Amino acid sequence: MTDITNENARARPVYGTAAVVQKSLARRNRKQVMLQALGLAAISFALLMLGILLFSIVATGYHAFTQTHVEIEVYVDPEKVSEDDPRSGAFRDVLSDSMGQYFPDVDMSDVAAAREVSSILSNGAQFTLRDIVVEDPSLIGETISLKVPVSDPYDQLAKGLVGRDTPEENRRVNDAAIERFDRLDELGIVSTPLNTALVTEADSRFPELAGLKGALVGSFWALLTCFLISFPLGIGAAIYLEEFAPKNRVSDFIEVNINNLAAVPSVVFGLLALAVFINWFGLPRSAPFVGGLTLALMTLPTIIIATRAALKAVPPSIREAALGVGASKHQVVFQHVLPLAMPGILTGTIIGLAQALGETAPLLLIGMNAFITSAPASPFDSATALPTQIFIWADSPERGFVSRTSAAIIVLLTFLITMNALAIYLRNRFERKW
Structure with a gap:
């Protein structure tokens, strides 16, 4: 008897307000589902854009948190750095002569060749050496170990940002420069430590020296x-x-x-x-x-x-x-x-x-x-x-x-x-x- 009553209730037509509500219920449910889907899509799109932004920033910026250095032996020549006035010494020439010892096949008397070899070091290397010698003039005439950053093109090369397979005319460093840098790397004097200068140094026109x-x-x-x-x-x-x-x-x-x-x-x-x-x-x-x-x-x-x-x-x-x-x-x-x-x-x-x-x-x-x-x-x-x-x-x-x-x-x-x-x-x- 109960089953027959339930079947009659389901078959009974609905009139008035209840009929209107019943007809609109499916439509309202569809709209609610669509609204929720649009909300989730908007949130997903925002998170995707945020992820792309953060990924691009991190993928580009993490290279700056390390800096390529080279550690060389430098002979502070008394003929080029005077004990009376060490601040005015020819430190660029001192570094050029010191770099020449790592490339015996290069004629350092040739100005162009010497400039190419010296360009491996950052322009700030001469000032680093100057400050060390001015602080301790007794180093004049001695051989010291100096660890300084390399210039930006070689830093980019060491970090893989300069493609070695790229045609030479489209690279910032030519094949000879890459060969010289690889020679220093084989000697074990090239390293890529944490770039503390990024927060300990101020701005510079040279990227390898610039800091915040x-x-x-x-x-x-x-x-x-x-x-x-x-x-x-x-x-x-x-x-x-x-x-x-x-x-x-x-x-x-x-x-x-x-x-x-x-x-x-x-x-x-x-x-x-x-x-x-x-x-x-x-x-x-x-x-x-x-x-x-x-x-x-x-x-x-x-x-x-x-x-x-x-x-x-x-x-x-x-x-x-x-x-x-x-x-x-x-x-x-x-x-x-x-x-x-x-x-x-x-x-x-x-x-x-x-x-x-x-x-x-x-x-x-x-x-x-x-x-x-x-x-x-x-x-x-x-x-x-x-x-x-x-x-x-x-x-x-x-x-x-x-x-x-x-x-x-x-x-x-x-x-x-x-x-x-x-x-x-x-x-x-x-x-x-x-």
Whole structure:
């Protein structure tokens, strides 16, 4: 009897609203499946593009984290380096004579042949030798072991970036140069250690000598200036607007403009800094201090918005309880509300600083893309920053700067990821659940 009843129920036609819902149910299910499929496809495509980007950067940049060196025996000839004034010695000739001992079949009296042999060493080798001898003049007349980088073409050759099978006219090094380099490699004096100079040396016109020290120090001074200015000003402005300012047209106007400033292109802040800080106030061009002021203008709206959101997230019961026991308005804000909102404030501040670290356009406009061969000793010395250093190297025609550009991007991404990870940690570690 029960089975017959169920069959009648299934066969019974459905009328009214239930019929409309039943007819549209399959269509809605299809749309839901399509929407989910489109969402997964969008996420997959984004991850694919991100993977391709990271792979291309790493595949190009990892070569710059090693540097080919050659260790040679150098006789510091007293006839070419004087003990009275060792700094003015002919160190290039000393290195040329020392390289000649590894190629007895080459006539080193031939200027062209000697230049080709000497070109294996980096142009900075003579200055490295000079500094060693100036520091210890007793080395004059002695034979010392000197380990120096090779020039960029030979570094590219050692890393396999110069194809040996490529026709000679299309290579940066000819067959004779490859044969000479292979001879040094067979002697066991060629090595490819970790390129510490990438972070310990400043910029150079020679790729094998170029490093990020100047850019790292310049970014540090700029971010420090940005933090010291934007953090207290941003928190102070947010506390006043959220807790003390009367709600009228003036405060509404200020709030709207703060939100608009957060969306203003960064190049506008660069033009403002160029006109005000450099042209009006006469501050030094290319200085990290000016760069920090510019980045502070950009970061202020972000910090103010984040701070106001953190203050709003504190439950009103905290304020009411503090006022109920006799606390003043200032005590409520600074002793109760602000400490509870501080995790959100710090998160917003770190994210704002991470955004400022990656900005390029405003720093270019204030001149922080100059060729600086030393790290700044103070925020008022000329310097570059990590984004502008990447811009400089990317614009260089030298092949060796291609890998260094990608390596600098990896370093910048490492700092950005670290700062964002710190912000997430602080949010999860100190966030209060109400």
